[in-house]
Amino acid sequence: MSEHEYVPKSKAAKWFNDRLPLLTLGAHLTDYPTPKNLNYWWTFGGILTFCLITQIVTGIVLAMHYVAHADLAFASVEHIMRDVNYGWLIRYIHSNGASMFFLAVYIHIFRSLFYGSYKSPREVIWIIGLMIYLLMMAAAFMGYVLPWGQMSFWGATVITNLFSAIPLVGDSITTWLWGAYSVDNPTLNRFFSLHYLIPFLILGLVVLHIWALHIPGNNNPVGIDIKKPSKDTVPFHPYITIKDAFALLVFMIIFAGFVFFTPNVLGHSDNYIPANPLVTPAHIVPEWYLLPFYAILRSVPDKLGGVILMFSAIFILFVLPWLDTSKVRSAVFRPIYRQFFWILVIDVLMLGYVGAMPAEGIYLVLARVGTIYYFLHFIVVMPVVGYLEKTDPIPMSISEPVLTGGAEPSLARKGNDKV
C-alpha cells in the first residue's frame, strides 16, 4: 500500500514523522483506495462527521450561556434566544442539528442494510456504529431535558421510569438515576454533565469506526471484494472528498431550510411551557427519531414486556451480521431480500407514525403488526431468505461486470442504475 512508501519531502517533516507518524497517517487518508462505484448513499459518513462537529461546536458555545439548575434553566434558554448575540441561531442549529444528525444516521444505517455493509469482514464496523447510535440516543434524550420545559420534564420522567420495570432493583435504580425521589434539580445537573461528555465518547468511537473501516476498505454498491489499489479504486482525495463535499452542501441547504424557515417544526410547543411536576401534558411524545421504538414500547400491554421489547429492538441489530445467512452482500443481486428490505423501511416509517398517534384503536393494531414484522424480519426473514434465495449472478469486478454475465451482459449496469 502506498502509505508504506510515504517519505516526507522536507528534512524537518521527516524528523517529525519519524517520531510521530502523523504525516504518514495523513498520506494514508489522502491516498486511501476507495471503490470507484460508490454512489451518493456513501456520502453520509462525511455528513455525519460534519453533524457531530456542528453539535460539539454549537454545544460548547451554548454551555457558555446555559445554567443547569431547575430554577434557572428555562430562563437561561430564553436568555440565549433573546439576549445572547446570535443565540437564537446557535440554539436553532443545535436543536435542529440533532434531528439532522438522526436523519443522516438513519440513511447511513439503511444504506448498510441494503448493501450488506454489516457483513463479514465488516462486523466490527457495524457494532461500533451501533454503539455510536446508542450514545446518540442517550445524548439526544439528555439534551432534550436541558431546557426544562414540560416535554423535557415529562420525557425525562417517562424514560427514567422505564428502568423501574426491572424486577426487585428497578426503583432503586430509578432513584439513583434521579439523585432525588423524582426528576428534579440533581437529575438536570447530571444530565447536563453527561450530555457534555457523550459527544466526546462518540468522537472516540468515530475514530475506531473509521479505523475499522480502513482495514477491509469500503463496501460498494456491487458488494464484491475488490483488489486495492487497482483499476477498481480511486484515491480518496480528490475523488471522494469532492463527492462528499457536494453531498454535504446539499445536506446543509436542507439543514439551513429548517434552521431559518421552520426551526420549531420538529420540536413540541409544550416545551415552551416551564416544567411543572404537578401537571402532565395531555399528549407526551418523544422526538421524531425515537418514535418507532416508542411505538414498540406502547404496543405491549405489559410494563416490563414493553420495556424488554423496546430494548430488544435495538440490541437485535448487534447480532445482525450472524442472522443474515446470505453469502451475497448487496441487495442489488438479492431479488427476494430486496423486497423485504423495502417492507422493513415502510414498517419502521409506519411505526414512527403510529408512535406519534394516541395508543388506541387502529393505531394500536398497526403498532402491534409493525412490531411483529420488525422482529420477524430479523429473526426469521434474514436467516431463511439468505438460505433459500437464488441470487442473481454477481460480477467479477467493478470494472469488468460483463465477463460472467453471459446471457445478461447488462446486469451490473442495471444494478447500478437501480441504486
Place this chain on the structure above:
Amino acid sequence: MSKEEKKVNRRDFLFTASYTVGAVGVGAVIWPMIDQMNPDKAQQALATTEVDISNIEPGKSITVLWRGKPVFLKRRTSEEIAEARAVKLDDLPDPQKDEDRVKEGKDEWLVMLGVCTHLGCVPLKDKGDFNGWFCPCHGSHYDVSGRIRKGPAPTNMEIPKFEFVDSNTIKIG
C-alpha cells in the same frame, strides 16, 4: 521438576494476591463514584410535608408536592367509599381492599402518590372508566380507591407513609 513447580506456584500466588488487592482497591474507589448519584442529604431532608386539610369539602381533593412528586389528598363521600368497597377483589389486576388503602376510622381520606405506576405521569382526576383517575400518557384507568383497573400500569397508585398529626393536619413521609 519440583523446584520449577514451586517457583511457578509462588509467582501464581503473587499474581492472585495482586489482582485481589487491586480489585478491592478499584471497588473501594468505584463505590463512592456510584453512590454519589443517590439522593443527597438535602434531598433526604425534604422527606416530610405537613398539610392542612381543614378546608377540603367532601368529594373534593387537593394535590400537594412531596419529595418532588404530587400527592393526592381526597376526602371521599360515603357513596364513593361504598363504591370502592363494592368492587370484587377478583376484578382487580392488583388485588387490594379499599380498607387497606386508608387509615382505620379515617375512611374518607384517601392519601396517595399521584404518580401513575406505569411510567410516572400524573393521572387526571374524575376521568376514566372507573370514576377515579385516568393517565393521559398511556391510558391507565384507576378507580375511586386509586386502584389500577385497565391499561398498562402494573400496580395500584402507591400509598405513602402518612399520619394524622391532629384532626386538621396530615404529615406525609
